[in-house]
Amino acid sequence: MKTEFSIRDLASEFGVTARTLRFYEQKGLLNPGRKGASRVYSLADRARLVLILRGKRVGFSLDEIREMLDLEAITTRDPSALSDTLERFNERIAALHSQREDIDAAIEELEAGRIWLEDRLANREPSEEIKHRARAFEALATARMNVWTGASPEPGSHETQS
Known part of the structure; x- marks a missing residue:
């Protein structure tokens, strides 16, 4: 099973442009590694991309998606922040x-x-x-x-x- 992906690999697989992937990186949604000047995406990046695209399809904003993807931050937040996130999910x-x-x-x-x-x-x-x-x-x-x-x-x- 492949564990590293180029920007072209993911763009082709998911029907998005390389520009879209760079935009998601700029917004902090994806964090590919580098090999020289090339981006190298991991399985985790690929999984995040699946969730980003699914979130966009159902109407979440990129900020909402970033918040959902940042599981570590969600689990360490105070209860009121978690309640706010839960309310947005319910809405x-x-x-x-x-x-x-x-x-x-x-x-x-x-x-x-x-x-x-x-x-x-x-x-x-x-x-x-x-x-x-x-x-x-x-x-x-x-x-x-x-x-x-x-x-x-x-x-x-x-x-x-x-």
Whole structure:
């Protein structure tokens, strides 16, 4: 098993640029060794990079990620600092659960839309449930577009009806 990695190795493996890895080093997230002018990353650096990228995917800032990665500092802090860190973890977990619910709902609506389109392409009349969901999706999309564009609801739309 490989125990040392070049900047090119890690950039290629994780689909990031060498510039990204140097930026993470500048921010104190990675600390590669040196062989002459070349950076040499250890297994620990590689593991940290996995956690950095995962943290970024779920919405943590680089400062939050650095704090989480600095396990020694976390374990030696006073209890109030640990409580603050725990609170940030709990807030992020709650936000991710909310995002998951939104994503699940969006997938469900897109699948209903796909079924409707497939039925239309096959010249079949969609079920009443699919028609209802399509109308609900259209009303929701129109309402969101109106909010984003500042447009008024169209007469006869669901928003103007009680």
